[in-house]
Amino acid sequence: MKTRKRSNAPIFWGLFGAGGMLSALFGPALVFITGLAVPLGLLLPQGTMSYPKMLAFAQNFIGKGFIFAVIALFMWHAVHRIYHSLHEFGIHAGMGAKLLCYGSAFVGTVISAVVLLGVGF
């Protein structure tokens, strides 16, 4: 029997799946809160996303974790989808596109981790 190479897709597929789940659960609500409700002053009290409140949220352990997961996993989800869509449109950009896609998610992940740790506890 011919030997086959194991695919390393499970890593990216796992991050993609986790990000997809998270964005399905929280994405629309986040868009609504940050993009509509707060700027237009709908439903939510004044200053819901004021700087001190957001800073406190980002300094809290759970808040930090939430922000990190939402940024990083959303990005992994998005780049995986973009990479595969390129393939589906017949653009087989190969290794370069792969590096660009997953690389940008990686960089985004590192930046968000550094910044979140930087704002302290």
Add this chain to the structure above:
Amino acid sequence: MSEQKFIEIEVLRYKPESDEAPHSEVYKVPFTDDMSVLQGAQYIKDNFDGSLTYRWSCRMAICGSCGMMINGVPKLSCETFIRDYYPNRITIEALAHFPIEKDLVVDLSGFIEKLESVQPYIIPAEKRSLDQGEYIQTPAQVQDYMQFTSCINCTLCYAACPQFGLNPDFIGPGAMALLHRYNMDSRDGGAEQRMELVASEEGVFNCSAVGYCSEVCPKHVDPANAVNINKTNAAKDYFLRFLSPKGGAK
């Protein structure tokens, strides 16, 4: 008697010994309401051009040999009726994504190799001697794999799969459904051996969950489900193999 109705059937023709490339020919076929597209092709063969080549056998959607693209959709031509297209023209072509052998006949050798590669037979979980008697299975255990036994190897799912179209090495929906049928069988212990293929670069991760394969399946096998369950299995195997002494693929 009511007036004779005619339908235009446009056929993608290809004679490998003389044609550079496939081309279309249109035939005006008289039909009755009980005629299938396959019968339309037979009418053309009997009355217009005896060299028209296509596969068929059972004429009752069970042998799986009469698949073709009908107006761009992979279908069994024996269970697709001309009346449903009238008065518009019907276009029939060889199944997409396969090399054409002649006219509507495609080369299935790649698919046959894939079927073999999934080890489509029971690899006993524990060997039993003859005097231990038969393997016992409960109706519930039969239900676990029953749906995946219904495949008739018509390969409509391959003609539907955009990923197989892009990468012919992809193991694909039909063969994965068959693989899953054996993995789900309580008498079988071959899942670990089959994992090498499932988790490989030709394996399930080529699938981007389009789901069209299951939509066109004439037997409701739901191959997309078989593929996607095995993505989870392969991911588990990927991360947990370090914890177990025997791994799957290299």
